[in-house]
Amino acid sequence: MRLPPYPRALEEWWWEQATSKWPDWGKEKLLNSIRREVVEQSDRFNKTRSFEPSSYGSRDLSILSYGNFFFPRTWQATQYGLAEAYGLRNWRVPTKGPLRILDLGSGSGAGGLSVIHLLRALGIPNPIMLEAFDYSGKSLATMKNVHQACPALWPKSSIKTRRQDLRDAWPELKPSSFDLVLLGFSLNELSEGDSPANHLDWLMGVARYLKPSGVLLILEPADSRTCSKLQQKSSALTSEKPALHQHAPYFNGLPCPFINGKAKYYSHEVRKIIPTGVVDKINAPLHLETRTVKFGLSILGKRKADPVPGxxxxxxxxxxxxxxxxxxxxxxxxxxxxxxxxxxxxxxxxxxxxxxxxxxxxxxxxxxxxxxxxxxxxxxxxxxxxxxxxxxxxxxxxxxxx
Ligand SMILES: C[S@@+](CC[C@H](N)C(=O)[O-])C[C@H]1O[C@@H](n2cnc3c(N)ncnc32)[C@H](O)[C@@H]1O
Known part of the structure; x- marks a missing residue:
């Protein structure tokens, strides 16, 4: 299966946002500021783990650094996840009428927008309606801007955003109304410090919004602790009443075999990606890994996984x-x-x-x-x-x- 390359129009849009924000800065000054922010954002995940609206979403430099450096890799990771739901796991999109996506912790839209772009590349003609929730109003505004600025990348699609702390009660959405619920690298943040039982209740609550044919696509950062938690939660959800069914990463609804003991491996994906020219420039002195993306993956659905004999x-x-x-x-x-x-x-x-x-x-x-x-x-x-x-x-x- 072929995935479309990261669009040049997006690379250019993000760089243009950064240069026009600080028109007096020379290129090196801008690159150096972005580099410092990229390092800080990596540390925030790996070391400090403090996730508040101020973490990425409230400062222009964080949003623009995310957009120029992390957005392309998250975009490509999410496309791998969606490609699996669609190409291998028989996720069925509606034959007519709009395809509805709920993007929880959407940030500036790397995940949600990449899904729309890939669906179009796969030839899916339905109108697409995406609802994006995040507690960062600035990120949501950026998502709307990029959606508006590059209409050729996502024809016949609309976006509705809602500023919302996902840990709080939300205004009710219509049950069984979404074809896809996306949790792109956000579950670990919004469940940080909360009890596992609460996460499961929360995820079951989210699953109520899935159509009977819909899927919950969860992507998480690739460290072993986060990936193991994701697989443990996915497995626990399959025994809830009413249960969800696990469609991926493995087969026949079976859980990750590594969660029950010590194993050399843990479930995560390692996929090749193509860094943009801007990513290469930012990364030149940082030497971060930019040619592969690693992530944890789980796909859950209300219907049973298709049987895979063999x-x-x-x-x-x-x-x-x-x-x-x-x-x-x-x-x-x-x-x-x-x-x-x-x-x-x-x-x-x-x-x-x-x-x-x-x-x-x-x-x-x-x-x-x-x-x-x-x-x-x-x-x-x-x-x-x-x-x-x-x-x-x-x-x-x-x-x-x-
Ligand atoms: C790593 S970013 C991922 C953003 C986007 N899904 C992507 O793939 O590029 C995590 C996002 O989750 C959001 N987030 C974290 N905790 C949240 C919460 N409690 N309520 C709402 N959004 C939250 C952050 O603002 C951020 O935009």
Missing amino acids: GAGVCRLVSPVKKTKGTLSFVGIGADGKEYRYEFQRRDLQREEKNQLMALERGDVIRLPESLQPMEEDRMRLSSTQGMEFLFVPRVSGEIAA
Whole structure:
């Protein structure tokens, strides 16, 4: 599956906002100010964890630094998540009438707007209505501005914003009215310091707004603590009454197998992205990782996940592909929710097959070829990639696909 590249019009819009805000600053002064803010925003997540409306949303420099540096990566991460809901998990969009999205903790719209853009790239013709909630009024105003400034990126779409602290009671929305509820990198912030039981109640409350065919798409930062919490919550929600059903990251409604004990891996995606020219300039002295984006993912729905037969024969990669002298191998979670190590003997493989395997990414979903042979209960050996099917191997346009 091909994802559209990050639009140049957005890169230009954000840079233009920054240069016109401080017209007297030279380029280096502006870049240096943005760099300091980027470092502060990274630290806020990793170290201080103080999330108040003032965190990003109240200062122009924070909003413009987010827009020029973090917005493109969040945009691309969210597109990977939506691509999975649509391309693999059979998320059904309405056949006619508007498609309705609720974006909770929308910020300046990297997630919500990228969803609209991708839906259009996928050829979905319905009018799209997005409701965005955030406690930062400035972020919401920015989202409206960018939506208005680049209409060609999201034709036939409308945006309604509401300034709202999501920890407080909200004015009632119509139940069962949204096709997609998006929590893009916001759940960890708004649940920081609150009890797990409250998070579950809150998430169940949010799920009431989903149509029977709708999905809740949750993306979170990729540190192990946040990702494990996300998978624990997702699993707990499947036993609530009425329950939600887990559609991703794994199969057949099964939970993440890593949440029940010590494991070498934890569930998170690592995907290639293409940094913008502005990101490269900001990053030149910072040396932050800008060519991959890492994130936690959960997709939940009111309907049951579509059945995926195949046991160990279908898997989602949860490790990079490892090359040793004799083998190419990776770890995957099978359709039965169990962890397997898959080993290909290099001596059996053609060069093209090796390239095909080395191009796989964590998060890809494949059907293994028939040469699959169990060596041990959790170890599979393969001699060829012939017959391997790529069930979900999304790549951003501009790269070579697997
Ligand atoms: C990391 S940003 C992500 C923004 C956006 N979803 C994106 O993907 O770019 C988290 C957002 O959640 C918002 N947020 C955090 N806690 C909130 C709360 N209690 N109520 C409303 N919004 C909140 C912040 O203002 C911020 O815009």
